[in-house]
Amino acid sequence: MAELIPIYLMGKKYSVPEGSTILGAIEHAGYQLIRGCGCRGGFCGACATVYRVPGDHQIKVGLACQTQIEENMTLTILPSYPANKALYDLETVKDPVKALWQAYPEIFKCLGCSACTKICPQDIAVMDYIAGAKRGNLEQVAELSFDCIMCGLCASRCLAQMVPYNVAMMARRLYAKNTLVKPDYVLKRIEEVEQGNYKDEIDELIGKDIEELRKIYAGRDIEGI
Amino acid sequence: MPYPTDFQDSLAKLKASREFRKEQTIKRLTDEERTRLIEAFHPDYRPEGMEELRVGVNKGQRVPLEFASVAESYSRIDPEKINLNAPDFKVDVLVVGGGGGGSAAALTAHSQGASVLLTTKLRLGDANTLMAEGGICAPVRPDDDPYKHFLDTLGGGHYTNVPDIVKALVLDGPKIANWLIDMGVMFDFEEDGALKVNHCGGHSRKRLLSCKDLTGLEIMRVLRDEIRNREIPYLEFSPAVEIILDLEGRCGGAILFNMETEEYYVVEANAVILASGGIGRLHVQSFPTTNHYGATADGLVIGYRAGAELLHMDSIQYHPTGVVWPEQMLGQLITEVMRGHGTHLVNVDGERFINELECRDTCASALIKECEDRGKGVVTPTGMVGIWMDTSLVEGVEKHFVGIYQRFKKYDIDISKEPILIFPTQHYQNGGLRITPHGETTIPGLFAAGEVSGGVQGKNRLAGNSLLDIFVFGRRSALRAMDLINQKRSKLTMHHVVDYQNKLKELGIDESKKSPVLLPDYIREEIKVKRY
Incomplete structure (x- = not known):
């Protein structure tokens, strides 16, 4: 049996086995999750978690199912974060870049603060792909954002209040649809x-x-x- | 924290034998050898893991104990109390399940002009589809064809598949690939403009189309985005907990449970398409699983209780390569494409023991034999046992398998230099509700697509065939459901549930047992005993 160490779930102290993942620790504490738990394998983005550890002013993030606990960490899962998504019909888009700009004009308000990139649990260069979107470089957006699990953390931090992952979603589809050539x-x-x-x-x-x-x-x- | 010292002797042997292994050819097993191996070591053949069903259409047939337990349980609701005369929703087609199969069904029915409601237990897209790494098989390449794909699938399933369903699967393959490409799924391409194809166990051609090693995630994101674009209504955290029939025994809707408010909804529908996945989180024979949190056999339970027939429910697929170390990753999948890329399976002494391109049941059985019979497994500090998968043999593994590389890096394991420790993990339920080539179960108006259905995969599914399965039969179910949307129905009833429960009572089965269970039970006993 591993040694028990203290962590704080939404501020409340529990003793949980050292070496556990955050998800394992939450379940060890006795929670039955309904939200905040999905694939349990790092793919679905349901368990984005924000935490802090003593002596460090910075906010940290990770997926609860993939991140090991740290002693005295205080954490909360963000099961949902409000987001707007542009509606579009892929079949009728004539100019993909214009369509993206029209759907998400807020990308031009990006302040270049890099909070999105810093918080991404997938280590995606979010700010760089937003820059790519501004330049109309759909390929760059598609490639840089490919590992995105749409967990919502970037949207929670954006100073310009945009929803980067939805911008990337649309850009990837536009790129694949209009650039990749289906073999005969x-x-x-x-x-x-x-x-x-x-x-x-x-x-x-x-x-x-x-x-x-x-x-x-x-x-x-x-x-x- | 790289590998513990306990592993170092074995790791040294693995490294020492690498050059020899590269030159070594391991012959494929003959049919007879394969059958002998499987019957001796595959978990499906352990008599203590199976039990005969005592009620329902498949009474007398062997199924895993864990399934028998949920099949022989009572409804979560009092079937005589629920008011079917004031439905909360009235639609043409109700789709149960928010993974790939359900999404394909909803999109197809919607594009045909039906009113659709999709309901799912977790969020839209939180499903096994999204975890599929390797890819989707479709016979599109010029030197491949549906005939070859058919033969591979049937042989891989040991000729137990329902052939007409396999025929539908392979003939629809190219159309499905085209549908996904047209929807803007970012498939991998070669420099010459061809679709990139990979090899995997049991296939005679490279036909696995991929989106890096996140194929399922990419496809699921696109489908979810399209459902939202078309504003198809969907309910999350609202699993179906019972099927509603009419007096003639046709399906007339379902009862949903809002897990957050704990209220039940009555949905009246002319067709119900079950695409609710499999059984992994019931942990058959205590195996770890690659499955998502909601895989608790709900669709099987409610379909069976309504009288739909099951097929091949005694057949579970254990994926040969589930992670054993680090324990935080226990049971997680290492894609089969790794085997297709020439990795070796290596025992504690640095020896190979099976051709890595054998089918899943064969490889899994060989791994179990190596560890449990020959004692050649690698034992971890906590007493788990596993076999090495030599990933360093894949050139550019850190580039081609970014996802896996990253996940191990978090534990200081560099899979371009070190192997991965693996053991079979519960991955897929081969059987399910028996369907026709149009996704029809034995209950008129009730359809099934994907893992909840049975017959397509026979008793062993090939890699890449489940992503194809969900789209082919999700789409086919929806098309066939269109024939029913103007049909008149007689009075709705829950009598089938009352009758089923009466049989359970006659057998003296504990009335506190309820199903579907909806979520796995991971609460510790020490906590449960304090819930007075």
């Missing part, structure tokens, strides 16, 4: 299937008994690594 073979394959190709071959297999299927399966050609 995708539509060709769909056409083949619609014309009824492959159906007969597959039905022939369905008609075979297991022993025959085993042989065909064992003899199939396997592409190398």
Whole structure:
């Protein structure tokens, strides 16, 4: 059994096993979470947590499911933070950059304070992608923001009061839709299937008994690594 | 805190054998060898982990104890008290589940002109879909085709899959890939303009389309964004806890539970599409799981209680490569693409023991054999056991697997130099509610898509086939549901629940047992005993 150390959940002291994640510690303390817990694997952004430790004036952040506790830390999970999202129809966008600027004009109010970048638990250069959005460089926004789990912490800190992760969301879709070129073979394959190709071959297999299927399966050609 | 000293001997052996292993070829198992290995070591074959169902359509069939327990439980509500005459919502299509399957169903039904309500237990998008790292399989490349994908899927499922459903899966694959590309999903491309494809266990072609190592996250973000753009109504923290039928036995809606206000909502609907996922958080045979917090078999329980048939519920997929160390990451997934990129599975003595590109059930069984039968596992300071996955063999691992690299870095483990310690983790429920190629369960008007359904994957799912499954059958369910939206229905009833509960009472089953359980129970006994 690990040694117990004190932490403060929303200001209230509990003793929890050293080395736990914040989520593990909260559950050890006896909480059954409804909000503030999702995938438990660092992907969903439900458990963004802000905390401080004694002797350090700075605010710290982490995902509760991924961050180890520190002695005497005081923390709170932010299960939700208000955000507005622009509505748009990807199919009718003619000028992607203009569409992004019109949807989120507040990006031009960015003060360059970098609070968003400093707080991001995914170490994303949020301020840099907002700069990219201002310049209309959708590729830069898309690549820099790709690991975003939309936890909302950047929006909670932004001095210009924007919602960076929603800007990035729209930019990624605009970039993928308008820049990445779908290879011809995708539509060709769909056409083949619609014309009824492959159906007969597959039905022939369905008609075979297991022993025959085993042989065909064992003899199939396997592409190398 | 890199690896503890206990590991150092084994790590030295692993490093010493690396050059030899690179040249070594490990032959694939024959069908007979594979069957023998699985029957001897796969957890599905442990008799003590299974129990026969005593009530319902599948009475007499073996299922995991943990599922039997929730299937043989009482409703959370008093079925005779609830007022079905004043529904809180009236829609054409009710979608239960806010992951990829539910989102695809909602978007499809909405684009067909149906009124849709999507309801989900956590937030929209908090689902296993979002945790899928590797990718989605679709036979789009010129040197691949649906026939090959069909054969791989059927063989991988040991010929237990329902063939017509697999046919639907592979023939729809290209269309689904196209749909996602058109919606602005950022797939990976090669420099020559081709879609990037990866290899993974059991597939004969590279057909796994990826979005770096966060494919599920990228797809889920896009689907969620699109649902919001189209202003499709959705309810969060409101799982479905019972199916409503009409007097003819057709599905007529569902009862939802608002977990925050603890009130119940009656939803009247002409079709209900269950896309509520699987069973992982019930921790079958006490295995850790890769699954999200809400995977507690809700859809299976309420579908079964309403009379829908289950298929292959005795078949659980253990992903061979779940994290064992550091313990804070216990059970978390290491994507199969790692095996597809030439990593080795290595025992305590630095030896390989299985071809890493075997299917999941085969690899998982081989790992269990190596640790439990041959005693060749690496034992951690707290008594867990695992096998090394030599990740340093992947060139540029820190670039191609950013997510995994970062997560280990937090614990001072550099996976470009050090291996990862892994053991099988409960990953997927292969079976579920039996469906047709159009997602229909055995109850008219009740559909199932994705992990909650059964038949597509047979008794072993191949990597990349579940992301395809959810979209194919989410979409197909919604299209078929459109045929029902003008249908007249007779009076709504909860008699099926009353009847089911009467059978439980006859068996003397404890009436305090309620399901669906909605969330896993992680509260310590020391605390529970103080809840007087």
